[in-house]
Amino acid sequence: MSGLSIDQQLERLTTESVNPLSDQIDTLSSLEIVRLINREDALIAEAVAKQEQAISEAIDVIADRIRRGGRLVYIGAGTSGRLGVLDASECPPTFNTPPELVVGLIAGGDSALRCPAEGVEDIPQRGEDDLRGVKLCSLDVVVGIATSGRTPYVIGGLTYANSIDAFSIGLACNEGSPLSNIAALMITPIVGPELISGSTRMKAGTATKMILNMLTTGVMVQLGKTYGNLMVDLRASNTKLVARTRRLMSRITGISIGQAQHILEQCDGDLKTAVVCHQCGVSMEQAQRLLRQAKGHLRTAIELGQRAPS
Incomplete structure (x- = not known):
């Protein structure tokens, strides 16, 4: 997509296209809106299921790197970044992991969790800078989360990760994205156009949350953080x-x-x-x-x- 204008690039993205099922959503009752959203959300699990092999490969890589002293680092902007930070933040209380084992980075820093910092995502160097800031090393795994698959901040981060031999994983909801040309392993759940055009906090966000849950849960099970399905490594802090x-x-x-x-x-x-x-x-x-x-x-x-x- 490098030879296309930004408008042409966005027009080609499944997640930016218009969903014909909701072109009259502003005329529907609350119950009709809920039913429409629910029907669309029911399609997400099927899209994620098509990525089971890639997700399992990612779990194996992450668990292996952590056993050897590495970390899992999420990097993303906007909703993608917030979901990565959320998943990372849940690991210490759930699995009694040190806070530095699973790291979540969002374009614009922690303030962007509440206040949008949209312009930062357009700067590839900021992705590299943030990874340098957490002292990324060759044993680490970086998961670049970008629904569009073209976010410059994430691409800059994964490009830097590759340059120091950290393992790079891409997570996007559009096929054939620039991210797929950079990541060593790609996870691509295709959830289709959103009911509110371009609002990727909806189906794409839900698919992303599901996959991040799978990654950290699968890794922690492999690392012995559970006994059966019991959280035996929880931190009894309250x-x-x-x-x-x-x-x-x-x-x-x-x-x-x-x-x-x-x-x-x-x-x-x-x-x-x-x-x-x-x-x-x-x-x-x-x-x-x-x-x-x-x-x-x-x-x-x-x-x-x-x-x-x-």
Whole structure:
């Protein structure tokens, strides 16, 4: 698209085209609007499903890089940037990850989360500058989120990521975009035109949120942050989470809430350590050693402890 004017480029984007189903939306009742939006939203999961292979490949790459000391960095502008920051922000409380493990960057900085900074997205150098600002390295993975697939800020960021051998992943909702010529791996859910033309916070935003959920959830499962479908690496930082930790301990081991509380107190509130202590009949130090040996996977640590000679 490089030889086309900006108007010609935008005209070719599926996400910028006019949806004939909503050309009379301003004449509809509230219930009719809701039904129309809901019917269109029902198509999003199918578009995401067509990208399952690419998403799974991305999960494998990210998990491998993190195991080797790398990070996951999201970079985007506008809605795309906000969704990346949101997903990154949810990882520490959900999976007890350090804040620097999953990073969200938005064009214009944190103030752009609330106040639009639309002009910044047109400057490729700002994408590179922001990645330099978080000291991007070759072990990191950068996911460039750009619904259009042509956002200069994101393209500048991914171009820089490639130049230092970080792994680049593109996420766009238009096929054949400039981003696809830069990213080492491309995820492209085609959700079609929005009901409000160009309002990509709608179907494109929902598809993006679904995919980001899959990326971090899949990665954290691979890294041993869950036991079955239980969040065993959660950070018990408030009353609700402390109570959840007790309930999880009770559910996994079959002991009472009171017994769970007692063992957790002996293990400084760390759920995985407490579970290994109880299930394997070992001390806190031995449980921590088993967890290190199992690379944080609770199920593996229990199996190692139960196999060990008494």
